[in-house]
Amino acid sequence: MNQDIQFLIELQQELKNQDSDGQAAPRFWTVGDYEWVEAREENAERYSVYLPNIAESYVLDDYLEEIKEDSELSKEVQTELQEIEEDYDDAIEWIQKYIDEGAELIPERKVHIIQPNTMFLTKVEAKRHIRLNKHHYTSEAHTYAMTAWRALKVERLLNILETFEWKSIETSK
Structure with a gap:
């Protein structure tokens, strides 16, 4: 339980401090790339x-x-x-x-595409995914911020993740 709380605390800091790439909240990252059509x-x-x-x-x-x-x-x-x-x-x-x-x-x-089956809560995680899986993408692959427009449950979840006082939860040792 302590490890989960620590994970949530670190995730909260990352969510609060990461670049928004000009997207409104709630936001998530995908992999953008290019293909010839x-x-x-x-x-x-x-x-x-x-x-x-x-x-x-x-x-x-x-x-x-x-x-x-x-x-x-x-x-x-x-x-x-x-x-x-x-x-x-x-x-x-x-x-x-x-x-x-x-x-x-x-x-x-050449057209810009959003790679399917990619969704990351943080930009850092999306960048790491691209670096570790570059063999699946072109050399032009990049993080691509998206807004979860009118996704009320996603908005609520991310708001909780960003604002909840995780340290207030008592954990047994």
Whole structure:
């Protein structure tokens, strides 16, 4: 029981003193991150190429660089590839001609997401989770403060945690 009370006392101090990240109370933290999603052509920030023969997608620029460096293609075909600059139509035509005739360009844009199944009472705990689980996230993962808007029970619980006089509870030794 004493350990639980001590935990609540320490949690209370952390809740009272942590940065709010501009969020109203009651607040909690999640993991924010980014992912690439298919987009309309005019909103594209990058392109990926889908190769149906192997059922794989690659970021187009990275894929072209990899082919240039590691390819066993003939010199003429390599030269043709080198001549493709920033023209995505030429790039997909080249890929369809020499790699996979069914290849498709996929326009993509980066969007912010809230990672599912993440909820932390303190920012410190959220940061620790990201550090210990970075293999599940991109290098852009970050804490993301959220307000439990109109969640009366959450608001009451956090208010109790932040204001209750835990030292007033008598504990038996």
